[in-house]
Amino acid sequence: MEKLNGLRCRECGRRYPANPIHVCEFCFGPLEVDYRYDALKTVVTRASIAAGPPSMWRYRDLLPVEGDIAVGHHVGFTPLIRAQNLAEELGCREVWIKNDSVCHPSWSFKDRVVAVAVTKAREFGFDTVACASTGNLANSVAAHAAEGRLKSYIFIPADLEQGKVLATLVYNPTLVAVHGTYDEVNRLCSEIADKYRWAFVNVNFRPYYSEGSKSYGFEIVEQLGWRTPEHIIVPCAGGSLITKIWKAIKEFKALGLIDGPVTTRMHAAQAAGCGPIVTMIKNDTDVLVPVRPNTIAKSLAIGNPADGYYAYKTVKESGGFGAHVADEEIVEGMLVLARTEGIFTETAGGVTVAATRKLIETGVIQRTESIVICITGNGLKTPDALHGRLEAHVNIKPSLSAFDRALADLKSHAV
Amino acid sequence: MPRIRLRLTFPTELIQEPIVYRLVKDFDLVINIRRADVKADHGWIALELEGDEGALERGVRWLKDRGVQVDPIERDVIVP
Numbered sequence: 001m002e003k004l005n006g007l008r009c010r011e012c013g014r015r016y017p018a019n020p021i022h023v024c025e026f027c028f029g030p031l032e033v034d035y036r037y038d039a040l041k042t043v044v045t046r047a048s049i050a051a052g053p054p055s056m057w058r059y060r061d062l063l064p065v066e067g068d069i070a071v072g073h074h075v076g077f078t079p080l081i082r083a084q085n086l087a088e089e090l091g092c093r094e095v096w097i098k099n100d101s102v103c104h105p106s107w108s109f110k111d112r113v114v115a116v117a118v119t120k121a122r123e124f125g126f127d128t129v130a131c132a133s134t135g136n137l138a139n140s141v142a143a144h145a146a147e148g149r150l151k152s153y154i155f156i157p158a159d160l161e162q163g164k165v166l167a168t169l170v171y172n173p174t175l176v177a178v179h180g181t182y183d184e185v186n187r188l189c190s191e192i193a194d195k196y197r198w199a200f201v202n203v204n205f206r207p208y209y210s211e212g213s214k215s216y217g218f219e220i221v222e223q224l225g226w227r228t229p230e231h232i233i234v235p236c237a238g239g240s241l242i243t244k245i246w247k248a249i250k251e252f253k254a255l256g257l258i259d260g261p262v263t264t265r266m267h268a269a270q271a272a273g274c275g276p277i278v279t280m281i282k283n284d285t286d287v288l289v290p291v292r293p294n295t296i297a298k299s300l301a302i303g304n305p306a307d308g309y310y311a312y313k314t315v316k317e318s319g320g321f322g323a324h325v326a327d328e329e330i331v332e333g334m335l336v337l338a339r340t341e342g343i344f345t346e347t348a349g350g351v352t353v354a355a356t357r358k359l360i361e362t363g364v365i366q367r368t369e370s371i372v373i374c375i376t377g378n379g380l381k382t383p384d385a386l387h388g389r390l391e392a393h394v395n396i397k398p399s400l401s402a403f404d405r406a407l408a409d410l411k412s413h414a415v
Numbered sequence: 416m417p418r419i420r421l422r423l424t425f426p427t428e429l430i431q432e433p434i435v436y437r438l439v440k441d442f443d444l445v446i447n448i449r450r451a452d453v454k455a456d457h458g459w460i461a462l463e464l465e466g467d468e469g470a471l472e473r474g475v476r477w478l479k480d481r482g483v484q485v486d487p488i489e490r491d492v493i494v495p
Contacts, residue, residue: 011450028420028449028461028488132493157493182493183485190487191419202494238491287457290424290484299495304424306490 001043004064005034007207010310018064020124020199022206030306031207033064037254044255046226049218053077056112056215062251063116063215064208070122071148072115074104076215080223080372085340086353090360094370096229097337098220100377101345106143106167107378108136108299108346109216109241114201116212118144121199127151128198132189133168134160135299136377141201142171153198157185167381210240210307217248220372226257228264230369231320233356235348235376236268236277237300239311245374246314266314267364268322269355271295271330271347274303278322280312288312296327296385297347299377321364323355330354331389334379344379352376416445418465421475424484425458434483435460442466442474461488 007016011029022031044061052058056076057069079099087095100109114137121129131141132155145152152173156165157180169175178185193200201209221228228249234242246266252258270278273295276288288308293301305311315322325333333353338344345353352373359365379385394410396402425434430453439446444466451460464471478485 023420023488026449028422028463133495134493135495137494155493183479186492187485187487189492190489193489193492203489203492206489237495287452287454289457301495302491304484304486304490 001039003036003040003061004066005036007031008034020120020126020204022204033207033211035062035251037251041255044257046222046257049222049257056115056212056219059215059218062218062248064211065116065119065123067119067123069115070119071144072105072111072118075111075115076103077219078103080220081341083341083373086337086373089336089340090357092360092365092367092369092371094229094368095356096220096224096370096372097341097343097375098216098223098372099343099375100216101343101349101375101379105147106136106139107381108140109213109376110136110140111144112215113209113212114140114144117199117201117205117209118148118150120205120208121150121201122148124199126197126199128153128196130154130193130196130198130200131202132156132185135164135381137202138164138168139171139381142168142173145173146171155185155189155192157182161384163384164381210244213241213244214248214251216241216374217245218252220245221249221252221258224372226259228258228262229372230263231265231267231359231365231371232374233267233269233352233359233371234374235300235352236270236311236322237302237305237348239277239305239307239309241374241376242266242268243307243310243314246318264318265320266318267320267355267359268311268315269352270322270324271297271300271351272324272326273297274301275322275324276303277305277308277311278324280308281315281322282324286312295330295347297330297351298382299346299348300351321359323358323362325351325354325358329358331385333357334386335389337375338379343375345375346377346379346382347385348377349375349379350385416465417468417471418463419471419475420461420463420488422486422488422490423460423462423478424486425453425460426482426484427456429482430456430458432481434478434481438464438474438478442470442477444470444474
């Protein structure tokens with residue numbers, strides 16, 4: 001089945017063949033994959049999806065890959081858990097956690113986008129993949145390149161902490177540390193992507209790469225029993241994820257896979273120290289004012305997000321809202337999720353938990369409504385966010401009597 | 416002749432300044448605006464600049480010194 005029409009400019013609508021390109025040559029707008037939904041309607045059913053593998057590839061008909069899956073065979077289909085303890089903590093009835101902190105192989109939702117990009121790179125005959133990243137994306141590209149036996153170049157700002165570099169270096173990519181300001185490194189990488197015939201996953205492969213995020217949305221709907229929740233709270237960095245979850249819901253609806261009307265409201269969650277998308281939503285303007293990130297939520301720290309405008313439009317279209325959360329609230333969000341559900345998320349997860357609390361307390365979300373909180377990365381990658389916040393409760397000498405006294409003391413305090 | 420594609424974002428205090436005119440005139444660059452949104456208090460322009468490499472670099476540096484945010488057309492190339 002021929003499922004792709006090609007690429008289409010999101011601004012002027014001009015069409016292009018499905019090549020490794022990402023910008024409209026006429027208006028410089030971003031390109032997006034365009035599917036033949038009429039053809040898909042005849043083959044994509046609940047049964048066809050359920051017969052697929054327990055991974056994101058069960059939705060491969062709705063992803064832009066046409067040949068064999070090259071890498072990341074086990075990416076996705078992460079748990080959607082009913083978080084009753086967290087619901088009690090937040091004072092609501094129905095809370096779900098979509099838990100990509102356990103996404104294979106590199107413990108963040110970035111594995112979804114990278115698996116598609118690298119598979120597509122293979123399809124186009126590329127032998128080298130690349131990205132510029134300070135964290136999750138770098139981990140994922142290096143891991144998938146290793147699996148696919150592709151060469152990989154990872155560009156990082158030279159001042160990046162050693163801890164973050166190791167989780168990428170372990171996969172043996174060529175790591176290029178660039179000395180310069182963030183802006184200089186950013187522009188250099190754009191020029192490199194333009195010059196070399198590499199699959200720069202989030203540059204010339206961005207139309208394909210970003211489609212991988214839809215699988216996160218497909219899974220929410222399928223795992224809820226082919227229904228949509230009333231609220232989804234999504235962390236926003238570049239702004240793509242929230243637009244793609246919404247696209248996934250609309251595609252499922254158009255294909256007749258969802259019963260009843262879709263009443264989902266999409267909410268954007270950002271740190272107060274880097275929240276240009278939520279600022280647009282609060283000010284009700286489509287003008288994005290870039291910011292200089294200043295937050296512990298490093299995995300969301302994009303000051304001039306390319307998809308900010310589309311994220312804003314998604315929120316408006318769905319009737320959602322947004323919340324800024326302070327660094328202190330982010331840490332509290334991480335601790336609450338760990339304490340109530342046993343899930344250790346990175347700071348981005350602290351942002352969505354804290355934002356959910358805020359949206360409930362301000363009455364945007366009613367306590368009786370169904371809520372899905374997006375958890376997109378693993379806390380073990382960034383334990384420094386909790387540095388100095390947690391300590392042992394009991395310090396004793398190595399004797400049983402010392403422990404007896406300490407335990408009695410603990411119990412008396414508990415009473 | 417080298418070309419670069421940039422997105423320039425202007426803060427409120429620069430909206431009344433003839434920034435693009437100066438860029439063409441003082442750095443001898445050929446510009447081609449593809450898309451833009453300029454409002455009373457904020458604006459951005461997506462454009463292509465053509466000129467010799469030194470002039471392009473000097474032009475970009477001048478823009479930044481004036482307070483214009485200069486990004487590649489993709490904007491967030493570095494992803495966390």
